[in-house]
Amino acid sequence: MSTGLLYALAGVLLFVLGAAGVVVLAHLLRKILAFNVMGSGAFLVLVGLAQREGVVDPVPQAMVLTGIVVAVAATALALGLARALHARTGRTGLSEGARLD
Amino acid sequence: MKALVTIAGLALAAALIAALLQLPPAAVQLPAQVAANMAQSGVEHPVTAVLLNFRGYDTLLEVAVLLLALLTLLTLSGGAAPAPDGGADALLRGVARLALPLIVLTAGYLLWAGAHRPGGAFQAGAVLAAGAVLLQLAGLLPAWVGPQRLLRLGLVLGFLVFLGVAATLLGGGALLRYPPERAGGLILLIEAGLTLSLGLILAGLFLFVTGRRS
Amino acid sequence: MTEAWLDPAAWLILLPLSWASLTFLAGPGRGGRLAIAALAVQCALALGLALEVAATGARVHAVGGWGAPLGIDLLADGLSAVMLLLTQAVALPIAVYAQAYFTDAHHRQEATWFWPLAGFLIAAMNALFLSADLFNLYVTLELLGLAAVGLVALGGGAAQIAAAMRYLLVSLVASGAYLLGVALIYGSYGTVAIATLGPLIGQGPPLAIWLAAGLMAAGLAAKSALFPFHFWLPPAHGGAPAPVSALLSALVVKASFYLVLRLWLGPFAPLAQTAAALAGALGAAAILWGSWQALRTRHIKRLVAWSTVAQLGYLFLVFPLLAADGAALQAGVMQAVAHGLAKAAMFAAAGVLMLATGRDTLEGLAGVAGRVPLTLFAFGLAGVTIMGLPPSGGFLAKWLLIDAALVSGQWGWVVVIIAGGLLAAGYVFRVLRQAFLVVPGDTGFQPVPRRLEWMAFVLATASVLLGLRGVELMALLNGPGDGQPIS
Numbered sequence: 001m002s003t004g005l006l007y008a009l010a011g012v013l014l015f016v017l018g019a020a021g022v023v024v025l026a027h028l029l030r031k032i033l034a035f036n037v038m039g040s041g042a043f044l045v046l047v048g049l050a051q052r053e054g055v056v057d058p059v060p061q062a063m064v065l066t067g068i069v070v071a072v073a074a075t076a077l078a079l080g081l082a083r084a085l086h087a088r089t090g091r092t093g094l095s096e097g098a099r100l101d
Numbered sequence: 102m103k104a105l106v107t108i109a110g111l112a113l114a115a116a117l118i119a120a121l122l123q124l125p126p127a128a129v130q131l132p133a134q135v136a137a138n139m140a141q142s143g144v145e146h147p148v149t150a151v152l153l154n155f156r157g158y159d160t161l162l163e164v165a166v167l168l169l170a171l172l173t174l175l176t177l178s179g180g181a182a183p184a185p186d187g188g189a190d191a192l193l194r195g196v197a198r199l200a201l202p203l204i205v206l207t208a209g210y211l212l213w214a215g216a217h218r219p220g221g222a223f224q225a226g227a228v229l230a231a232g233a234v235l236l237q238l239a240g241l242l243p244a245w246v247g248p249q250r251l252l253r254l255g256l257v258l259g260f261l262v263f264l265g266v267a268a269t270l271l272g273g274g275a276l277l278r279y280p281p282e283r284a285g286g287l288i289l290l291i292e293a294g295l296t297l298s299l300g301l302i303l304a305g306l307f308l309f310v311t312g313r314r315s
Numbered sequence: 316m317t318e319a320w321l322d323p324a325a326w327l328i329l330l331p332l333s334w335a336s337l338t339f340l341a342g343p344g345r346g347g348r349l350a351i352a353a354l355a356v357q358c359a360l361a362l363g364l365a366l367e368v369a370a371t372g373a374r375v376h377a378v379g380g381w382g383a384p385l386g387i388d389l390l391a392d393g394l395s396a397v398m399l400l401l402t403q404a405v406a407l408p409i410a411v412y413a414q415a416y417f418t419d420a421h422h423r424q425e426a427t428w429f430w431p432l433a434g435f436l437i438a439a440m441n442a443l444f445l446s447a448d449l450f451n452l453y454v455t456l457e458l459l460g461l462a463a464v465g466l467v468a469l470g471g472g473a474a475q476i477a478a479a480m481r482y483l484l485v486s487l488v489a490s491g492a493y494l495l496g497v498a499l500i501y502g503s504y505g506t507v508a509i510a511t512l513g514p515l516i517g518q519g520p521p522l523a524i525w526l527a528a529g530l531m532a533a534g535l536a537a538k539s540a541l542f543p544f545h546f547w548l549p550p551a552h553g554g555a556p557a558p559v560s561a562l563l564s565a566l567v568v569k570a571s572f573y574l575v576l577r578l579w580l581g582p583f584a585p586l587a588q589t590a591a592a593l594a595g596a597l598g599a600a601a602i603l604w605g606s607w608q609a610l611r612t613r614h615i616k617r618l619v620a621w622s623t624v625a626q627l628g629y630l631f632l633v634f635p636l637l638a639a640d641g642a643a644l645q646a647g648v649m650q651a652v653a654h655g656l657a658k659a660a661m662f663a664a665a666g667v668l669m670l671a672t673g674r675d676t677l678e679g680l681a682g683v684a685g686r687v688p689l690t691l692f693a694f695g696l697a698g699v700t701i702m703g704l705p706p707s708g709g710f711l712a713k714w715l716l717i718d719a720a721l722v723s724g725q726w727g728w729v730v731v732i733i734a735g736g737l738l739a740a741g742y743v744f745r746v747l748r749q750a751f752l753v754v755p756g757d758t759g760f761q762p763v764p765r766r767l768e769w770m771a772f773v774l775a776t777a778s779v780l781l782g783l784r785g786v787e788l789m790a791l792l793n794g795p796g797d798g799q800p801i802s
Contacts, residue, residue: 005121005122008121008502009118009121011498012114012117012118012121013114015117015491015495016110016111016113016114016117017110018491019110019488019491019492020106020107020110022484022487022488023106023488024102024103024106028480031484035484035487035488035491038488038491039491039494041495042491042494042495042498045121045495045498045499045502046498046501046502049121049124049498049501049502052124052502053126053127055132056132057131057132057505058132058135058147058148058150058151059131059132059135059151059155059156059501060498060501061148061151062148062151062152062156062159063156063159063450063501065148065152065223066152066159066160066163066450066454067453067494069163069166069167069223070163070166070454070457072167072170072303073166073167073169073170073457073461074170074457074461074483074487076170076171076174076306077170077173077174077461077464077465077483078480078483078484078487080173080174080177080178080310081177081464081468081476081479081480081483082480083177083310084177084178084468084476085473085476085477085480088472088473088476089473089477094477094480094481094484116522116526117499117526119522120499120521120522120523120525120526121502121523123521123522123523124502124503124521124523125503125521127502127503127504127505128504128505128506128515129384129504129505129506129511129515130505131384131385131505131506134384134385135385138381138385154379155379155381155385155386156379156386156387156450156451157378157379158378158379158387158451159387159450159451159454161332162439162442162451162454162455162458163454165332165335165435165438165458166454166457166458166461168336168339168435169432169435169458169461169462169465170461172339172428172431172432172435172465173428173432173461173464173465173468175427175428176427176428176432176465176468176469176471177468177471177476250340250342253339253340253342254340256339257336257339257340260332260336261333261336264329264332264333264336267329268329271322271325271329273380274380275376275377275378275379275380276322276325276328276329276376276378276379276389277378277379278378278379278380279379
């Protein structure tokens with residue numbers, strides 16, 4: 001079992017933890033942090049699998065750089081929305097299933 | 102609900118671990134293809150070559166994603182005026198003043214080094230943005246409002262340069278197809294524009310939002 | 316290549332990116348005319364591309380000159396050409412609509428950065444339909460998702476922000492699942508180019524590929540608001556400004572459906588049959604649940620949004636019928652196009668009704684028919700497509716679906732399709748009946764710019780006339796002359 005594969009396995013665990021966190025946690029900030037954990041997990045899988053055979057593959061590393069930038073943009077947007085929601089309503093969570101019908 | 106998510110998560114994790122342990126050896130070996138084409142790529146570091154040459158189209162779209170995030174933040178905090186700064190610590194102000202030239206120098210170095218070793222426009226832009234945030238926290242730079250015309254120009258300039266180069270190169274046969282002898286120079290031009298714009302965009306993600314109730 | 320300068324595929328991506336940046340440069344609320352002019356050019360480009368593909372078959376544009384798997388390929392085949400046509404054909408009238416809509420005093424502050432956001436949305440759609448690289452598709456999906464969230468948040472109120480936040484979280488988890496799928500695929504085969512992957516994924520692929528397919532399908536289904544992942548759509552589409560809702564319901568949700576279709580027909584074809592029945596069942600549930608909710612809601616735009624949930628269910632009914640002899644693929648694409656035009660028309664009409672009555676409720680519509688007859692005619696025409704009445708595009712789509720179901724003996728789907736049509740008639744008539752009520756006295760309706768009504772009418776007429784020219788559209792999917800479906 002190479003170190004690359006170990007990183008990939010860790011990435012898988014982080015991904016599942018993060019995804020579960022986004023679904024289950026109530027506070028918006030925690031959801032956003034969970035999303036970041038989830039993204040890092042996916043990146044770890046990409047980078048870990050790139051190294052498992054000794055010769056380091058630059059293509060997944062470039063993909064992860066792109067992915068990090070996209071995750072930063074998405075996190076900034078999510079934080080902005082969370083702040084805006086808090087400023088307008090004082091709430092720190094989305095009440096799931098609340099319908100404004 | 103939590104129980105359901107826990108069970109589903111454990112099952113998914115177990116399946117993924119099993120899948121990873123049984124991975125077949127890869128059928129396509131891209132590192133060899135990257136190495137074979139490095140001479141025509143215009144840079145000497147394989148990751149930079151992939152980012153800006155072989156898969157440069159991804160990079161183009163990724164800058165658009167960042168610009169988009171800033172746009173939405175601008176709509177959210179549009180009308181509110183920033184609260185006036187409390188006076189910052191004198192020590193912080195002094196350190197910020199000392200650090201700023203070093204930050205700019207580091208950013209310039211990262212931009213230049215990207216061709217030969219890890220570095221490039223994104224790293225340089227991030228360092229510049231960190232400098233701007235430091236200045237704002239030290240009270241030396243006011244939170245941004247607007248943005249006014251000059252700032253808007255700075256924000257899109259890198260992207261427009263990238264688009265312009267991509268469109269011009271279309272005549273050579275394909276989108277973003279660099280002629281090998283000029284690839285290095287064009288890539289540096291694109292990265293320089295991107296450094297400026299990314300620095301402003303990333304700084305703006307903080308500076309357009311800070312100090313406001315939003 | 317002398318033709319590279321004029322390659323429509325590249326310009327369909329470069330043009331919207333350019334006008335998005337330039338309209339940002341122009342300032343808040345400005346840039347509408349530039350956008351409309353550029354969209355007209357894009358319509359011509361999409362038409363040119365479609366004609367070229369119909370004549371000479373699929374075309375590949377290797378970005379950077381490298382070619383897959385080292386570089387990224389853009390693939391323009393019949394399916395991409397049809398989706399590109401839909402995108403530009405909806406975007407142009409909605410842009411004209413939006414320019415008039417945002418000049419209205421009530422909505423001026425919503426216009427701040429509409430044009431750059433819309434430009435990035437259109438660019439993302441075009442890039443997505445042309446891309447043949449799984450990781451590049453991830454980036455385009457994110458671009459599309461963030462642009463859509465930004466547009467939903469334009470309204471600025473607490474409900475819209477909450478809807479945007481919910482949409483963003485669902486979208487991000489879905490993209491994350493898709494990315495993990497791409498990571499597994501790269502780890503297994505060393506490439507993410509669709510053309511290269513096709514031959515590699517043969518019979519009996521490893522577990523990693525099954526999981527990758529499942530993750531990617533789940534993520535894309537959530538982005539298409541397939542039942543039970545539909546909960547984010549009604550608040551988001553129902554609360555946004557009318558032109559935004561039109562773009563979202565008509566175009567954005569179709570993009571992820573297109574990707575599912577592309578992956579299903581392409582690299583994941585050996586795996587496809589396992590999930591066909593599930594996709595069909597979820598589609599049926601979406602049709603029934605969405606139509607039921609549309610019958611119950613009190614708000615006009617919320618009704619139209621629930622109608623979107625229901626109509627998207629028809630798209631997923633295609634999957635169990637693909638293996639049968641019949642035109643299920645053509646039916647699915649025709650449904651996507653017809654619904655896109657009709658739903659854009661419905662939201663445009665709903666926007667006019669809300670401007671005229673000043674409210675969002677069905678009760679407030681009482682008696683408005685006399686003031687905005689063209690709009691109600693447009694709403695009715697769009698309803699004809701949604702219900703599936705001849706000669707509209709919606710009728711052609713549903714007829715082909717029923718035909719495919721009968722040929723393969725799957726009677727259950729026939730019942731669902733017909734039930735869906737009846738329920739659609741129910742909620743369309745809810746709106747029309749209210750509008751045509753005779754109400755005594757002057758009810759204080761506001762005048763509405765004529766241009767808004769005309770755009771709704773144009774879109775609705777297009778969705779109905781589509782049925783008459785449907786054969787040409789479906790021939791595009793089949794490729795040049797040899798009758799083999801393009802996948």
